[in-house]
Amino acid sequence: MSDSLIVLMALFLGLMVLGLPVAWSMIAAMLGWVAFTGNWRFLPLAPERLWQGMDSFVLMAIPLFILAGELVNAGKITDRLIHFANVIFGWMRGGLAQVNIGASILFSGITGVALGDIAALGRVFIPAMVKQGYSPAYAAAVTASSSIIGPMVPPSLVAVIYGSMTGLSIGGLMAATLVPGLVIGLVQMALVAVQARRHDYPRVAMARSPRIVLSATRSAMVPLMIPVIILAGLLLGLMTPTEAGAVASAYALVVSVVLYRSIRWRDLGAVFQRSALFSGQLLIIVGCGAAFSWVMGMENVPRAVSGLIAGWDLGYGGTLLVFNAVLLVLGMFIDPTTVIILFGPLLSAAAAQAGIDPMHFAVVAILNLNIGLLTPPLGVCLFAAERIAGCGLVPLIRANLPFLAVNLLGLALIAALPGLSLWLPGVLGF
Amino acid sequence: MRALRTLIGALDTGLRLAAALCLAGMFALIVAQVLLRYGGGGVPVFTEEVARYAMIWMALLATAVAAREGSHIRIDFVPQALAARSRLAGRLLEGVLDVIAMTVFVTLLVQGLDMVQFAAAQRSEGLRIPLSWPYAALPVAFGFATLFALGRLVTREDRS
Numbered sequence: 203m204s205d206s207l208i209v210l211m212a213l214f215l216g217l218m219v220l221g222l223p224v225a226w227s228m229i230a231a232m233l234g235w236v237a238f239t240g241n242w243r244f245l246p247l248a249p250e251r252l253w254q255g256m257d258s259f260v261l262m263a264i265p266l267f268i269l270a271g272e273l274v275n276a277g278k279i280t281d282r283l284i285h286f287a288n289v290i291f292g293w294m295r296g297g298l299a300q301v302n303i304g305a306s307i308l309f310s311g312i313t314g315v316a317l318g319d320i321a322a323l324g325r326v327f328i329p330a331m332v333k334q335g336y337s338p339a340y341a342a343a344v345t346a347s348s349s350i351i352g353p354m355v356p357p358s359l360v361a362v363i364y365g366s367m368t369g370l371s372i373g374g375l376m377a378a379t380l381v382p383g384l385v386i387g388l389v390q391m392a393l394v395a396v397q398a399r400r401h402d403y404p405r406v407a408m409a410r411s412p413r414i415v416l417s418a419t420r421s422a423m424v425p426l427m428i429p430v431i432i433l434a435g436l437l438l439g440l441m442t443p444t445e446a447g448a449v450a451s452a453y454a455l456v457v458s459v460v461l462y463r464s465i466r467w468r469d470l471g472a473v474f475q476r477s478a479l480f481s482g483q484l485l486i487i488v489g490c491g492a493a494f495s496w497v498m499g500m501e502n503v504p505r506a507v508s509g510l511i512a513g514w515d516l517g518y519g520g521t522l523l524v525f526n527a528v529l530l531v532l533g534m535f536i537d538p539t540t541v542i543i544l545f546g547p548l549l550s551a552a553a554a555q556a557g558i559d560p561m562h563f564a565v566v567a568i569l570n571l572n573i574g575l576l577t578p579p580l581g582v583c584l585f586a587a588e589r590i591a592g593c594g595l596v597p598l599i600r601a602n603l604p605f606l607a608v609n610l611l612g613l614a615l616i617a618a619l620p621g622l623s624l625w626l627p628g629v630l631g632f
Numbered sequence: 633m634r635a636l637r638t639l640i641g642a643l644d645t646g647l648r649l650a651a652a653l654c655l656a657g658m659f660a661l662i663v664a665q666v667l668l669r670y671g672g673g674g675v676p677v678f679t680e681e682v683a684r685y686a687m688i689w690m691a692l693l694a695t696a697v698a699a700r701e702g703s704h705i706r707i708d709f710v711p712q713a714l715a716a717r718s719r720l721a722g723r724l725l726e727g728v729l730d731v732i733a734m735t736v737f738v739t740l741l742v743q744g745l746d747m748v749q750f751a752a753a754q755r756s757e758g759l760r761i762p763l764s765w766p767y768a769a770l771p772v773a774f775g776f777a778t779l780f781a782l783g784r785l786v787t788r789e790d791r792s
Binding site for chain 1: 648649651652653654655656658659662663665666680683684687688690691692693694695697698703704705706707708709710711725726729732733735736739740743744746747767770
């Protein structure tokens with residue numbers, strides 16, 4: 203490691219840990235590097251690289267997917283999905299807990315951001331579950347844990363970001379995350395089934411005549427068309443991911459403003475403002491990340507990392523294990539999208555060099571990082587669910603432990619069996 | 633001091649609105665692009681380019697807004713733990729971080745202005761507009777961000 207590289211990394215990591223925003227930590231580290239090496243002629247590259255890093259057609263998918271998600275949330279389209287989930291999953295023992303997970307699978311197909319899932323579903327399910335006799339901590343644990351299915355079941359914003367950062371096909375990534383997303387949903391449902399038997403949790407009592415099932419399905423079809431539009435557009439090659447995001451937003455806009463009238467015209471401005479702000483917070487990291495990776499390139503970091511991994515000689519399984527450990531630790535401290543923007547390209551290339559299929563690695567990384575949302579010290583999903591349930595963080599962490607265990611079990615399965623991730627994209631020709 | 637706060641509030645509202653309009657414009661352009669492609673007509677060369685520039689303007693203006701409300705993505709573990717121990721130490725750390733952020737903003741503002749000047753003679757590939765127009769988002773956004781960072785520093789001391 204050269205002295206200038208040490209200065210660069212120490213500044214970047216030090217400032218980030220102290221609480222400087224991630225984006226500014228990268229530029230500040232670059233400035234420190236320029237000053238240390240005396241290469242002042244490189245200073246103009248900071249805004250240039252920042253600009254070029256954001257100047258891409260694929261990246262436009264990020265704000266458009268965010269817009270689609272915000273429109274769905276503001277349009278209260280979720281109510282129909284919850285009713286549908288009640289009909290489909292509520293008959294099981296521990297009905298509401300199962301419905302909570304089932305609704306996450308359906309809902310995640312629409313927003314694909316774990317926190318959005320908690321905000322939309324937690325407010326409905328946590329009070330409802332408490333009323334039926336579940337402990338608030340358990341209700342919060344189910345909600346938080348099932349929310350990480352969101353970024354797995356396509357279409358998901360995280361897959362869009364992963365694809366646009368690494369150059370992998372976004373349609374392919376969405377196909378690859380589908381089966382693993384369902385696996386995670388299944389292991390959680392299995393856990394709830396066991397717990398429901400032991401604690402004798404109630405079923406959801408409601409009539410389930412064929413007519414009711416049919417009408418619930420029909421009303422759920424309208425919101426469920428959103429993932430269908432996106433997936434069909436991408437998998438059949440009709441649209442680019444950017445265009446699919448725009449068409450999905452247009453559909454959500456028409457449905458919520460014209461058809462359901464659940465968003466008033468004058469509230470639309472707030473939806474666009476929120477989407478723009480959230481997009482800006484992500485895109486600025488992409489831009490600053492481009493400037494920072496240019497410096498890392500000057501310091502030969504990518505080559506050093508791949509040389510290091512080749513030197514380990516851990517083989518396929520060992521490398522996968524080490525990468526998983528690294529990702530779990532990163533995910534405990536930094537949110538998934540930021541980790542992917544910062545380290546995705548580097549880790550993806552290194553994994554490919556160790557013989558791991560980049561698509562398989564992407565699925566493992568996305569799941570792994572989202573599990574980090576459920577662990578202290580920075581379990582954002584835990585915090586969000588606790589805020590709704592008001593059960594205290596420690597009881598929630600305890601109630602969440604079995605869920606964490608099955609999620610890790612699911613992760614182990616998905617990491618050990620590449621076929622789970624690679625089968626569907628293979629069939630679809632990605 | 634109150635005048636400064638009113639000014640910053642007004643700028644904030646304006647920037648949010650402008651960023652939202654950029655997003656709406658970009659959204660409309662991409663939808664139009666799909667409709668035109670499947671509606672039989674040809675796709676004009678400029679939609680993609682203008683949509684891209686609108687996204688960058690949106691992202692950078694939103695960046696300035698986020699700098700004002702302190703909502704940029706960061707690890708707030710240390711600041712929160714420190715503030716819980718001692719409010720003064722927490723405030724001191726936030727002040728130092730604001731100064732570092734402001735250094736970044738000023739650098740990007742100055743270098744961005746250079747970039748705009750340099751690009752005035754170049755033209756974009758699609759619409760043939762001067763490249764200084766899209767590039768201007770950099771100095772504009774980081775100019776506002778600098779002002780906001782300054783405002784945060786000043787008004788914070790004002791409160792104590």
